[in-house]
Amino acid sequence: MIQNPGFLLTVVAFVAVIGPLVFVHELGHYLVGRWCGVKAEAFSIGFGPEIAAWTDRRGTRWRLGALPLGGYVRFKGDMNAASQADPRWLEMPAAERAESFPAKPLWQRAAIVAAGPAINFLFAILILAAFAFVHGESRTPAVAGQVQPGSAAAAAGIVAGDRIVSLNGREMATFDDIRLFAQIRPGEPVTILIDRQGRLFEKQGRVGAVEEDDGFGNKFRIGRLGIAPGEPVIEPVSLIRAPVVAIERTGQIIRTMVETLGQIVGGGRSVKELGGPLKIAEVSGQAATLGVESFVFFMALISINLGFINLLPIPMLDGGHLLFYGVEAIQRRPVSPQVQEWAYRSGLAVLLAMMVLVTFNDLSSFGLWDRLSGLIG
Template identity: 50%
Template sequence: MTDLLPQPGILFTLATYIVMVAILVVVHEGGHYLAGRYFGVKIDAFAFGFGRELFGYDDSRGTRWKFNLIPLGGYVKFTGDMNAASQPDPQLAALPASERAELFLFKPLWQRAIIVAAGPLINFAFAILILAGVYMALGHPSTPPVVSAVVADGPAAAAGIRPGDRITAIDGSSVDRFEDIANAAMTSAGAPMTVAFERAGVEKTVTVTPKIVETVDRFGGVVRHGRLGIARSGAQVVENVGPINALRYGVADTWGITVSIARTIRQIVMGERSLDELGGPIKTGQVTGQQASLGVLSFIVFMAFFSINLGFINLIPIPMLDGGHLLLYAVEAVRRQPIGAKVQEWAFMSGFAAIMSLMVVLTWNDLGAVGVWARVASWLS
């Protein structure tokens, strides 16, 4: 049994979490900023963090670059926005046409959509570049999708899979390496999977129901995931790649992670997984510290994973998120006229309430996961 690694200290965990969030906020908000500048939108502020301004400066274009008290987040404020969520000021319509031309609210619909989408999209691009850089520096590892051993009483054995079988597809998605099989099994909620494989040149298809097991990670955390009961060949191949193939692998892995995130959220919404498995800010900070304690490379790769998460979550069609803005723009495109100010206000308020409610639930779960509620119960007993 592998010895458990010590948990990183609170200050180290907090520092690495702040560094990661700061970098990703600059990347995300930088996407909005660059797209806005490209289309000639006037920008009041680019803020690092929230709350009271600590220091800052004004550039030649009139944008205030400021650093605020709370370093967890940030925003770009376009001229005419009432708040950091880019809720427009309804009084802007009274401005002269020359002034409205520079305002985000009066830009063509397609330009507004690009500016809003630029934030999440640059998160995906950032992750692709990180992964591509890692692959160029260290090579791209992969293991052939060949089964070397089968657990006697496992799901794969019950379905008829044998050593030597080469897995070719799972649920219709092609499999190129054993890592694809492991990822599909681990993100499974125990639902049956259609597995295609090749045996002695003959294609076969079986249905396998992964077994949900609990394992302990290197830091003592309990993780629930699916398992098929097969082992890889162990013959890992590290391919030296140039920029083109590195980018191709970066795109493929980013897409695979995105699909896994979408599958997990769908499983939670459908009740196939517990909401307890969805980490909040405390859990994210804890994992960030753990990965950073393993070295700079682990921290950078985890930052790529979290960047994909940030991009995906921001595309969810909830008002206040970028996806919510895009949803309202889609409605505007169908109606061929802007949505009323009252409806937008209601949408933003409901979106804010939904996000805050989710954060409260996730934080509550996080506090339970790190043992806070158990300690409180022991004090009261």
């Protein structure tokens, strides 16, 4: 078993992941806001009491909060860090009102809000493009080089040399596509279309389920078909193609996240699989022990997660603001303050409930409740 990182490395690694990603996210809002002529009154990394702060010549207060679990940019005309419009913005002098966020056209407000998640995706794409350029792209054919006896593939009648054309109707272009499809569907039924020496066959099977250890003592139930690839094919990636490969990989990661979230909502997966800040901190430390490349790749994954989560249509998040702007575009007038207030309160309740849930899951994964029950018993 790989040695777990100590507490200090875990904390340092967590801050080294979350701090830059939150800064990048908020920088997206800030830069597009400036481009649209909106004054930023505060740019904060973290919440709570100020550890350090300064005010620049434009009047923006740059602050570092004691709780490094997020951040915000408060624009002129915002009532709070969640960017709710302050009703008093209409009472401002004309010059000040012109540089306030609520005064801007709908498309500019939407662009400012969307810039945060967008720059998180861009940050991840740059990292993944660099990895693709350095390491190349896996293009191993979706062909069963070997079939494990007693596996799900063997039970479905797949033999060595069969090319997997599709799984549940989804095209399998490479062997990585098979792996990504199967690993999040342990125990699920699957329709397998295979090409055997030029003839197409449809097989019915069920994805196998195995429990794996990540080397740090964490066990995961993942799906496996039980086939191994043939000779690996790694194609070099040019500097021009690298961003294309990175965008494709980002799309695959987002699709996997959407499908996994759908499984949790639909009851196919347990909500216990949701992790929060404590779990991110733990994995940050683990990634740091595996080297710089693993740590940077982990940052790319968290950046994609941060962008995706912020686009969820929950008030208080960027996606909730964009939802309001969509409604405003359709009905040609802003959502009423009363509805917004109700929505923000509901969104806050949802976020707090989610934080409690994921924190409970994190503590459970650390074995805290078992140890407490042992002490009580």
